[in-house]
Amino acid sequence: MxxxxxxxxxxxxxEDNDNDDALIAGVALPTTNNNxxxxxxDDENDPLDSTFNAIHSSLASPRLFKPKATAIGIFNPxxxxxxxxxxxxxxxxxxxxxxxxxxxxSNQINxxxxxxxxxxxxxxxxxxxxxRNSLAIKHVDTAASLAVVAASFTSDELPVSTNPKFTxxxxxxxxxxxxxxxxxxxxxxxxxxxxxxxQAHTLNTENANTNTCVYCSLEQYQAYAHLRRAGxxxxxxxxxxxxxxxxxxQRKNKIVEDDSDNEFTPxxxxxxxxxxxxxxxxxxxxxxxxxxxxxxxxxxVLFKGGSKRFAQWRKGFVITIFYHS
Numbered sequence: 001m002x003x004x005x006x007x008x009x010x011x012x013x014x015e016d017n018d019n020d021d022a023l024i025a026g027v028a029l030p031t032t033n034n035n036x037x038x039x040x041x042d043d044e045n046d047p048l049d050s051t052f053n054a055i056h057s058s059l060a061s062p063r064l065f066k067p068k069a070t071a072i073g074i075f076n077p078x079x080x081x082x083x084x085x086x087x088x089x090x091x092x093x094x095x096x097x098x099x100x101x102x103x104x105x106s107n108q109i110n111x112x113x114x115x116x117x118x119x120x121x122x123x124x125x126x127x128x129x130x131x132r133n134s135l136a137i138k139h140v141d142t143a144a145s146l147a148v149v150a151a152s153f154t155s156d157e158l159p160v161s162t163n164p165k166f167t168x169x170x171x172x173x174x175x176x177x178x179x180x181x182x183x184x185x186x187x188x189x190x191x192x193x194x195x196x197x198x199q200a201h202t203l204n205t206e207n208a209n210t211n212t213c214v215y216c217s218l219e220q221y222q223a224y225a226h227l228r229r230a231g232x233x234x235x236x237x238x239x240x241x242x243x244x245x246x247x248x249x250q251r252k253n254k255i256v257e258d259d260s261d262n263e264f265t266p267x268x269x270x271x272x273x274x275x276x277x278x279x280x281x282x283x284x285x286x287x288x289x290x291x292x293x294x295x296x297x298x299x300x301v302l303f304k305g306g307s308k309r310f311a312q313w314r315k316g317f318v319i320t321i322f323y324h325s
Contacts, residue, residue, distance in 0.1 A: 063133060063182075073126060073137045075180075075188060080214045082126040082137055082189075083118040089134050094233045096121045122236065123189040123216040124224040131225070136179035139188075192217045 071089065073082040084096065099118040121129070129135035180188065193215040216224075227234045 070133065071129070071135050072179075073121060073129075073135050075126070075137050075139055077140065078213075080123055080189070080191075082121040082123075082135075084121060084135070085118050087119045091129060091132065091134055092119060095125045095129065122214055123191075124221045127185055127189045127216075127221060128225050128228055130182060130185045137185055137189075138178050138180065189216065190218050190221055191215050 069088065071084055071087055071092070073084045075082050083099065084092070087096070096119040099120050121135075126135060126137060130137060224234050
């Protein structure tokens, strides 16, 4: 799999949630005292240890989950894609693609969980949004079980279901329960591509099937996440046809060769031809060439000069014709 990037601007893209890296910057790093005793312990004055402690403190801080501000995704192990029924936030404007571009077999789709209106995320995109605390991912089996539980709580048999606030709370907390942790997302989403098959497993978003697995290694995700944090819009190289550039160049060369074999026909000649393709004899006469080259431009100049000047020129032109005749 090859990743290519396009620069979206000089500044990083606007995001809804605060970056975890900002927590590291907010941690006060202990400074080294230059006038300290030389016999002091080196561990207390080591700036590298202080930096590691600051990073550990920021990573150990609890990750806050806001159910109403976090999108819910369902991981499909058959395709290794994440389905997001309701994208939330500005990050989804440059992340993911529509599920309507895939041809999903009816025997592999759950109508209650997946639909053509979903937004599909590649493994690196889903993991990046999880790290940004903009997405919570569930396994497809867990999502199916929670959907059954939520439906039982909101059924008409329960008198409490008539309260709209209770129904909304059940839906919100059903989405919050069963989400995979960040460690589980790393384990589930990231996987090296199997080497037993010579043909690469790629995703063609124009005409693809959900049984085509999409893989992303740890190194590829690190490159993707680094570019996204730097403000780039990163997308996968379309590898449905690895030789598409070579074939495009071949088609271009073929067009040039076909044009060189044919005789060049001027555009003026083509416009002067009639419907049958034959050129009228009048357009080849010397009188037509004389009128087109000299007479018409001269008449335009005289018309602009006024009626008196045109009348004088007409008398002189008639006298000249009679003199030559």
